[in-house]
Amino acid sequence: MHSMMINTDMTTAHEKLTQELRRGVLVLATLSQLDQAKYGYALIDELSKRGLEIDQGTLYPLLRRLEEQGLLESEWNVEGSRPRRYYQISSMGEQLLQVLKVDWQELVGIMEGLLKDKE
């Protein structure tokens, strides 16, 4: 997937811009995987296994922001080896997720069109 990089400037630029692309889809990815309650680390692990690398420093503040916006609900769970904070999508989050999915499909279609022209 990655072509050969010519020099480190290109690599840095590539990294930065890929990161931005990923940052764009983060909210959608997160919401889509929280239909069941999970704690932060488990979510990162799962997304990573499915190909989406997310920085811990990015995900946790995001989870809090989404919760503040009412899209997630959270609670501390003291069963298990240690207390952990579990997040799950709220009903408002569910509704938004459906809308975002449609937006995403649209966007994908548009991008494919834009990129196809330039092949």
Next chain:
Amino acid sequence: MELIDRYVYEVGRHLPRKNRADIKAELHSTLVDTLEARLEGEPSQQDVVDLLKEYGSPQKVAASYWPEGQYLIGPSLFPLFKMVLGIALSVFVIVQLVLLGVAVVFDQEVLTFLSILDIIGQTFGSLFTAFGVIVIVFAVLQYFEVKPDTEEEEWDPSQLPEIEQVETISRPGRVAEITFSLIFIAILLFLPDYIGFVVSPGMEVILNPVIISYIPLIILSLLISIGLDVILLWRGRWETGTRLAKIGTNLFGIYVLYVLITGHNAWLAEQGASGFFSFLETLPELATPNAASVAIIGMHAFRLAFIIALIVTVVDTVKLVYQLLKSFFIPPVTIPVSIEKGE
């Protein structure tokens, strides 16, 4: 694991107050989870260090939890801050200059060179204080996330101000000034016997003793102003540096004029003729001139000329200070010198 505790504590110090304990708890449990997932058995000190290094410095981690990023005065408040600052500082400086002027008018003895320096020093001190107070007020507003009400106000494109000329310095003006200054210097140096007044042509010149006694100071002031004009000619446009230089030479000029005026005051007082109205009374005496009355009238005339020069210089200085402060908050328009053709 004590290292993790220390790390979490340090992050906590930089977190926003809200949710701090909760975030810390979550952070702690995450770090332990990560260690467990990656390693078998007890993690070594080095493992913990590596993990923490990877996670990031405490400040960086804490920063990601701040809602609008970490700013003393954030992007939404900054424009308002600039505006308030510009207005406040300009008003401040103008008021100080006015007070200074009032003091000169009412109590000339209050002002010596040292006390003027003192006043300038105080003004700068108070300026810094005012700046600090405004910054603190806005920092507090930022901390409590007060949002200014200036959302997309209805702005009218047709109300946009016209483009000002690039602020070039008029070359002919400078050259004229240099010429006149050189002429004055020449007179002061080579024709001191003619610095005075005559009632009618052919009569002996009655000398102005005050000017004579201050010739070196006047020459110095003229030389400085020539030096400044050379610099202005070289730079060609008004910028911070040239404005400051002109303000500086103006201040020195004000000082010299002040010295000359008080010198005249003293001389006139000695002759018992310091009042402006007694001067008017003596005007009829021009019909039958004698040396004493001519001298008095002449000295009054010189003093009046110097007072006018002083007022003009003060006004010019105030104008320069205003333009200087304005230029910090509204950058001047630069007109491109060349237009690139083609690709």
